[in-house]
Each structure stands twice: as structure tokens, then as C-alpha cells.
Amino acid sequence: MVSARRSFSGILPVSGFPRLGEVIASPEGDVKYELEFGRDEFNVRYVAVRIEAPLTLICQRSLEPFVMTVNVDTRLGLIVNENEESGLPPGYEPLLVEEDGRLDPVTVIEDELLLVLPLVPINPDAELPDDIVGPDETEQDSSDTPPNPFAILRELKNR
Incomplete structure (x- = not known):
């Protein structure tokens, strides 16, 4: 696929x-994908992966x-052993x-x-329920608030 510069x-x-079904709430929806195989100017084999999916x-x-x-919009450098990883250009x-160069596109996606x-x-867009957050300060009645223990100090300072 790399030599033929195939795309799917x-x-x-x-x-x-x-x-994926084990970590999402619902398996509903469709995944749109594009896979493009090729070699870059450094002769590095790659697959460009573009995916869009609404996940619940x-x-x-x-x-x-x-x-x-x-x-997802990424470029994966195809390597056969881990030593080749250091030779990948930035951004890959x-x-x-596998040794034979095969991969399963569905697994990659x-x-x-x-x-x-x-x-x-x-x-x-989610908001915490009122029983967790508590009432809004503007909704509290001022008569319910306890007196400020430092109010006396404020009065002494203003004299």
C-alpha cells in the first residue's frame, strides 16, 4: 500500500x-475515516490518519x-522494530x-x-446540581448570615 500510495x-x-465500546457510554454513531499510505521526502513509510466520530x-x-x-489528524511512521523510532522526523x-509490513486498518483507527x-x-455545558454547589450567594437572605466577628474591629479602626 505504501509503494502504490493507496488511500482508503x-x-x-x-x-x-x-x-472502544468498553469505554464509551453508547455504541451509536458512525466513524468517518481516511487512511493515506505513502513515503515522504526522507523515504519514511507512513500512514496519514484522519478520523471524525461523535462518541457518547x-x-x-x-x-x-x-x-x-x-x-484525529495524525501521521504515523511505519516501523518494524523499536530502534527505527529514533529515525522518524518530528511530527510523526x-x-x-509486523515484519511483513501488514497492519489492520480497523485496529489503527x-x-x-x-x-x-x-x-x-x-x-x-454541564452544571453541577444545586444540592452539590449550594444556593447562590445572591439568593441567600442577609438575615440568615451570622454576624461578622471582625465587624467590631472595623468599627474601632474607623473611629
Whole structure:
């Protein structure tokens, strides 16, 4: 595929990724992907990976499910042994392939999706419930607030 500079694109169901299914809230949705194989000007074999997927995660703030669209745009340098990693140009992530150079595209896509997931997913639109946060300060009645013990000092200072 590298020599022929092949590229693949398509759509796969999120449910087709078993390891990803273990860490997301719902296997609904589709993953759009593009894989482009080639060699760069340094003769480094690579696969360019572009992925877009709406994934349902559990917000760790509200404990409610929410959809987070993840995008991946990376270039993976194809290496056969770990010693080749140091020879990769900047901007390349290493991808260890079998001696025969074969790789499973679905596994590559799944690995990249797993790597881009946040450790602690938080919905940016989520708010904490009032019983956790407490009432808003503007809602508190001033008669309910205890007297300030330093109010006497303030009066003495102003004299």
C-alpha cells in the first residue's frame, strides 16, 4: 500500500470497535475515516490518519451522557522494530507493524480513537446540581448570615 500510495476512506459503525465500546457510554454513531499510505521526502513509510466520530461519553461532572465529536489528524511512521523510532522526523508518531509490513486498518483507527479520548470526560455545558454547589450567594437572605466577628474591629479602626 505504501509503494502504490493507496488511500482508503469510508464509514464504519462505532459498534464495530469492541475495545472502544468498553469505554464509551453508547455504541451509536458512525466513524468517518481516511487512511493515506505513502513515503515522504526522507523515504519514511507512513500512514496519514484522519478520523471524525461523535462518541457518547459519561460526563464526570453531571454523570449524564453527552456526545463529544472527536477529530484525529495524525501521521504515523511505519516501523518494524523499536530502534527505527529514533529515525522518524518530528511530527510523526511511531506505529510498530509486523515484519511483513501488514497492519489492520480497523485496529489503527480504534487505537487512535482510544488515544484521543479524555481521561476525565466533562461536558462543557454541564452544571453541577444545586444540592452539590449550594444556593447562590445572591439568593441567600442577609438575615440568615451570622454576624461578622471582625465587624467590631472595623468599627474601632474607623473611629
